[in-house]
Amino acid sequence: MPETSRELAPPEGTPTGPRRQARGTARRDAIVRAAADLILREGPAAVTHRAVAARAQVPLAATTYYFTGLDDLIGAAGRMIVDGWAEHARDAAARAIRRASSGRRAATTGAEALVDSVLLPGGEAEVRGFYEHLVGAGRYPALAHAYAEGRHQLDTAVAHVLTVLGVERVSPGLLVAVVDGAAVSALSEGRDVRGLAVRLVADLLGDDGQSS
Structure with missing residues (x-):
């Protein structure tokens, strides 16, 4: 043995x-x-x-x-990370539903709620580390494969947020791309990540970012 x-x-x-x-x-x-x-x-x-x-x-x-090698372990860890991203988006949808059912005016706009579903919480250091990690993930095939395989989970969760907020003409992939692009631009130019992301998503929605 x-x-x-x-x-x-x-x-x-x-x-x-x-x-x-x-x-x-x-x-x-x-x-x-x-x-x-x-x-x-x-x-x-x-x-x-x-x-x-x-x-x-x-x-x-x-x-x-439990694992055949480091690639096997990294792949499993990548799937767990994607699960966490999708859970974060589902939590954002649940918060939007609670606000809508309360009958009170939402404390956040539709654009803010959508950004919250994609952008992970934390200060500049945490956000910068997250995007540096994403850029580098492609150098590790096992991790990149896990992220690509799990992308549908994130898209499904973000689609639910879009549905809850009554946004029909924006796809999950487009929303994620806009938020990610805003984050990279803001980090590279020393600007506020969340503020820029909210402004760009509001432009994407074609209004002032208020939920319908």
Whole structure:
């Protein structure tokens, strides 16, 4: 039996079956989450077996037990990252629905709500790091493939926000492209990212950005 299997096998007397499977799933998820955190904070180059094991607080052998190699692990982390982006957009849709059902005037405009669904929260440092990460992701085929495969999740979630706000003539891809372009322009020119994105999305909507 390979050494990694002996190290990860449960001690004698430990219950097997569903409990062992659940424990294995939790450990695998922790490893993927650790890799995703490293990718977002330090870039894909920071994903090593040792760094991931240390962040996930698992034995070093666990990173090779659950994944065939670093590309496999980076791909899984990329899928988890995309899931987080889509969840962020779904949360934005839920907030828009709550505002609409309250009967009160929305505190944010339609343009602001749409930007919120695409632009991740955080200050300039976090936003800059996020877009630097996106630009560099293409150099890692496993990560780029995961992002390309998961893009439909983000588009579906953003489409829901557009529907909630009654915006019919703007596609999810166009909205994401406008917000991303605004962010890159603002970061490169020392301007406020969110402010520029809201203004450009308001122009895209063809009005002052008020939700319908």
